[in-house]
Amino acid sequence: MNGGRDAAAPRSPVRFSAVVLAAGMSSRMAGKHKLLLPIGGQPAVRRTVSALAAAGPEELVVVTGFNGRDVIDALDGLPVRFQGNPRYEEGQMTSVAAGVAALRMPCSVVLVCLADQVLLDAGDYRELVDAFGAMPYGSILIPAFNGQRGNPVAFSASYVPEVVTGRLNPGCRKLIAEHPDEVFVHEAAHDRFTVDMDTPEDYARILARLGISPDAVAETGLV
Template sequence: MSDTDAWKAAAPREAPVFSAVVLAAGLSSRMPGQHKLLLPLDTQPAVRRTVSALVGAGPAEIVVVTGHQGRAVMEALDGLPVAFRSNPRYEEGQMTSVAAGVAALTAPCNMVMVCLADQVLLDAADYRELIDAFAAMPRGSILVPFFNGQRGNPVVFSASYAAEVVSGHVNPGCRKLIAEHADEVFIHEATHDRFTTDMDTPDDYARIQARLSDARMSTPLIPHG
């Protein structure tokens, strides 16, 4: 067994220290006339809601990859403890943003989480669920969440894969990931749909607004005094 293979085998048993890459560079082409990441949700831009939840999960580092309307996305995240990496090739596809973000990571970690900026229903506990699942998984170096047979995000992978992700030899967002790396992929069966819910279209936005409104209505008020 090589040193690299030994590191991969040991990684899930190490204390879970993770860094995160947030993909926020896309064209938002299915949300006509608007940038989905800047749409308001509970009085804040969607991208800020996503990244704030991720901050609450305690990563060693967060790199937000920007592209389309990058300056506006950066302004929406003003004050949050994140680093930014501009991807001038964002129109060539998501993998260019994944590679750019992973290449920009500098803090020591043993796992990397690749997050979608439009998964606005995820909270800090959801992100921790995946990190804890990765740390406890009996095999593999890549974790992919599923719900009711549907593949979700974020994907978590061993930091030992970073160079292969940057070079494009491993694409954690690829639909063929499980087939091409069957021995390395562990499927995490979730009990909720938040890992499989994103916000691409006006209908998605309306449904998410309704869910957030329902959640507020069902939260009991705590009396003061």
């Protein structure tokens, strides 16, 4: 929210924590749980969380709900903590609040991440953290590509109390219009921040981008 940063001042490394939203019901995936679909020999959620863990967060919280036990099993051995959300059917913001409330380690930035963004790698997450540290104004960062907004959203840890109580939704589409001084849009040079996996068609397109033959996952019945 400080628009007058000194560009010459040295910057300390940004310490970030991450919340992964993995509680949804996959209602558009033709009866399959999208987070458990195979991507290159591992469940989609494990691919996402492994990439995020490799980016070096202070802390990584995964919010579970629908098929929570299966999601936990899919992440066995990874350096994460789990937070159940009994209200997951009420919408994504309940999972955001539950995950942010579960953070314990000191940090300056929180990333709210989607578990089905399987194209993102550790470097992409670091790109957002570094962009947050370098942005000329604002305290919330939203990635975009060719005018399309994406995820994860990054916000200053000073907002944690407001997010936990529901007074602030950092992913709200009205936020940019209503609080332009607080929101910085990071224009990425690639579309990976805008790609998620909601439908069988999305899944097929992602497999094609990764060079994975549909025959390798024919047992899913989706491709």
